[in-house]
Amino acid sequence: MSASTIPRPRKFLVVVDKTPECRVALRFAARRAQHTGGRVSLLCVAEPADFQQWKGVEEIMKDEAHQEAESLVYDAAKTVNELTGLMPELLIEHGVPSECLLDLVCRDKDISILVLASGTSKEGPGPLVSLFASTVQAIPVTIVPGNLTDEAVDELA
Numbered sequence: 001m002s003a004s005t006i007p008r009p010r011k012f013l014v015v016v017d018k019t020p021e022c023r024v025a026l027r028f029a030a031r032r033a034q035h036t037g038g039r040v041s042l043l044c045v046a047e048p049a050d051f052q053q054w055k056g057v058e059e060i061m062k063d064e065a066h067q068e069a070e071s072l073v074y075d076a077a078k079t080v081n082e083l084t085g086l087m088p089e090l091l092i093e094h095g096v097p098s099e100c101l102l103d104l105v106c107r108d109k110d111i112s113i114l115v116l117a118s119g120t121s122k123e124g125p126g127p128l129v130s131l132f133a134s135t136v137q138a139i140p141v142t143i144v145p146g147n148l149t150d151e152a153v154d155e156l157a
Contacts (some may be wrong), residue, residue, distance in 0.1 A: 010112040011089075015101060015128060016076045017044070021117035021146030023079075023100050024153060028144045030080045030088075040080050041111065042086035043104060044073040045097040046067035066092065067068040098123030098131055114139050119144040 011030040016022060026042075033040045046065040069092045080088045093100035105111055119126035129143055144153070 005084065008110060009033075010036055011041055011108075011110045012038055013105070013111045013114050014076070015039045015045070015097065015114075015116065016042050016072050017097070018072065019119065019126070019146075021119055021126070022076075023117075024144055024146050024148050025115045025117035026076055026079055027083065027150060027153045028117070028142070028148075028157050030083045030086065031114075031141075031154055032115070033086060034084040035157060038112070040084075040086060040140065041091060041108075042073050042076050042080070042088050043091045043093065044069040044076075044102065045100045046092060046094045048095065062094070066094070087109060102138070102144060111139060114141045115144065116141060117144045117148075120146045 010033070012033050014022075014025050014029045016026070029040050032038065046062070046066070046069040048062070073090050075091060077088050077090055080086055091104065093104065099112075105114065116126070117130050120130050125143070126146075144156075148156070
């Protein structure tokens with residue numbers, strides 16, 4: 001077999017944010033990667049601040065958003081590593097989450113599956129789940145119920 005025909009391990013992409021369901025998607029992706037010999041990529045988006053009056057203040061807010069994204073993605077990476085022993089790929093983008101996600105999926109052809117967990121509130125499943133379940137058909141998506149327990153995730157993955 002030549003190097004070009006050797007199958008690469010599946011790459012499971014998780015969007016890391018502050019939502020409670022993110023933890024479920026993260027655990028599911030980590031366990032699936034562990035059970036299938038795959039890899040995990042973690043994307044966290046530092047969203048732009050809605051403040052344009054003073055350039056210095058805008059830069060400080062941008063730096064704070066980046067630091068918060070770093071903290072979230074590092075915490076998620078620690079979780080993946082503790083669960084599976086795997087070291088995930090860490091990605092921090094700047095912009096609108098849906099746009100950054102679409103751009104990444106188009107750019108990185110190694111991403112096999114996007115793992116999202118549905119929201120559990122009255123507002124619906126969440127904007128990324130809605131976008132990828134109905135409009136965008138760029139990549140296979142696994143949508144995990146956001147209210148699953150750790151034990152249920154482990155059984156499913």
